[in-house]
Amino acid sequence: MALYVFKFGGTSVGSVERIKAVAEKVKKAHDRGDQIVVVVSAMSGETNRLIGLAKDIQQQPNARELDMLVSTGEQVTVALLAMALEDIGCPAFSFTGGQVRILTDSSHTKARIRSIDDHRMRAKLNQGKVVVVAGFQGVDEEDNITTLGRGGSDTTAVALAAALKADECLIYTDVDGVYTTDPRVEPKARRLDRITFEEMLEMASLGSKVLQIRSVEFAGKYNVALRVLSSFTEGNGTLITYEDTQMESALISGIAFNRDEAKLTITGVPDKPGVASKILGPIADLNIEVDMIVQNIAEDETTDFTFTVHRNDFERAKASLETTCAELGAKKVTADDNIVKVSIVGVGMRSHAGIASTMFQTLADEGINIKMISTSEIKISVVVDEKYLELAVRALHAAFKLDQAA
């Protein structure tokens, strides 16, 4: 007998009919004799409806009250799913986050899980029931309802799987797995059977929004085998797990890209110790996150400093940098929000040389100018003109033979 945690997102439980379909899927697994915990999100549209009501009342809704409000969305779904299961003869029992004591800190709307008490869930599982738990929510030590932030239901599922030492955590979603790249950009993109946590983290952080990044981190930390698969079609999806021998042959697992960034450069900065913090300090003070950072030393003992920020923060960051430029006596600021970041990701590059040069040569062959490079142990990212996005992705997909199974 195995123990599985299933997670269904808002689209999968978006109507009475879909909730019934989820119940059938869960019953099938339960009938095989396995223990099943199901984590669900609010019905699609419900969270936005509730936030809309809140904003009609208070422009900046009180965070504690907002959590009190939106947490009702998942509570509705767990009750309805438990009824749907009971209705087809599958015994079920629902819980709010607070009832299974998903204890979090008190950071309303973006709380972090501290502990989970598996006692009540175990008792119901041992009675042969399917346990249905509201995703996205918990309680703090004072019993105030908290939420984990958007996409937090994935985190709930992984955290429950860790607490229950589940055999696998299955995230049912509207895609049927993790792809070598976005199929809307490269129709030859191929679904991966497996990917490592680290690769998945890089893919997620680079804009492949299959899973919430925190849930992947959590799964990696607690060694929870995570599977992404479709609610609507059959198939095994993609298993996210630790490296194993099967993977060694794959050099590159996928190509991620991110259209949300903008690039800022300050040139001719007198090169003294502490210059980086003088440039980035004011940006951090504005609560703007910086992604890539590159610094070059020029010949004349000045330095050029380039970094990227989210496009939403572009104008504020640019204004701040212009002030810094004047203060430091630097030459000038250049800014560009027509860029895109393209990355190749794969644990295979650790043990294989020449990956970077293949990447750069491929882009050069297509006449694509690289504006920025940044590397980590398992990824190489380049910034190019936005207009080259599709071309770059397809060229790299072909160069690394991602359309062929490893």
Place this chain on the structure above:
Amino acid sequence: MALYVFKFGGTSVGSVERIKAVAEKVKKAHDRGDQIVVVVSAMSGETNRLIGLAKDIQQQPNARELDMLVSTGEQVTVALLAMALEDIGCPAFSFTGGQVRILTDSSHTKARIRSIDDHRMRAKLNQGKVVVVAGFQGVDEEDNITTLGRGGSDTTAVALAAALKADECLIYTDVDGVYTTDPRVEPKARRLDRITFEEMLEMASLGSKVLQIRSVEFAGKYNVALRVLSSFTEGNGTLITYEDTQMESALISGIAFNRDEAKLTITGVPDKPGVASKILGPIADLNIEVDMIVQNIAEDETTDFTFTVHRNDFERAKASLETTCAELGAKKVTADDNIVKVSIVGVGMRSHAGIASTMFQTLADEGINIKMISTSEIKISVVVDEKYLELAVRALHAAFKLDQAA
């Protein structure tokens, strides 16, 4: 500094605009320096929407899951009202029933309150905050969410007022108080400034649906001064309280009526000990509640036995009684669902003779035949043909001078 519990029903919080209006009313009271606890229902229509969803999934929804589901309605309202209060500068803090530890038994959908912990509410009141509590809900000892049944928010308000030893519990509703009778039947009906708990209980049990009967019982038991008043207009409403000297002059406080009953008679029953239980036992076994019961001994040592049931149970009760009739060798069953019960209610009749004869004479003068009579210490009920309802109510209203202040 006084402590008040306010309760607003679903119509009073039925839209964003109405929630804002409630917030203004609450703020005004808070600004006077009093401590305020507000109990709210779900926004009007919401509970029915949720029950509709449940029934689309399961014809007879699982009671525990139904409570999990519908309790979200009040949770939404408390969050929105707390936001509305904060938005106009009135500090507020919301609680679910479970969070203030409204502990109930485990009878889902009709739970009874066992205890309330006032500790968290007191702490917030002492911080100068308005405390907003979800009506209608609690938790059992296992932390399962329970609900108190329809209208349970009134009960929540009274129970909180008792636990907090509030100076008064104010029930804001869509009527502006308790009337001598239904103004739709007798336009001369007059709002009462005061009424006793016992009278209110009789009025409520006889079909005057201003307050849920349990909340009045609760208020009487714990001596909570209860006031019914309008959410939408100004005015002091009706205070429901213990008898006091002011009331002694009033003979009759009001005239209640009930259109929901039907009458069943079994005649020619051999009169032996235990015959009543032989007749009513099978009715009770069908879970049918019996209201009025009258038994007459006929001359021939048989008895006639008459009782009333809710019209919804009429056909089932009739079929059962016909079986009993054959078993007992009784003469026949007669049945009538075109009846109405009209009652006069008043603590004054305890100390005044002649009330009953005035009632019967008044009805006789109008040519209204009385089919059944039943009395208690503070009420006299008669069953008459349904077509005489309005006539009977108006004649009695005039005979007891209810259109004139006492």
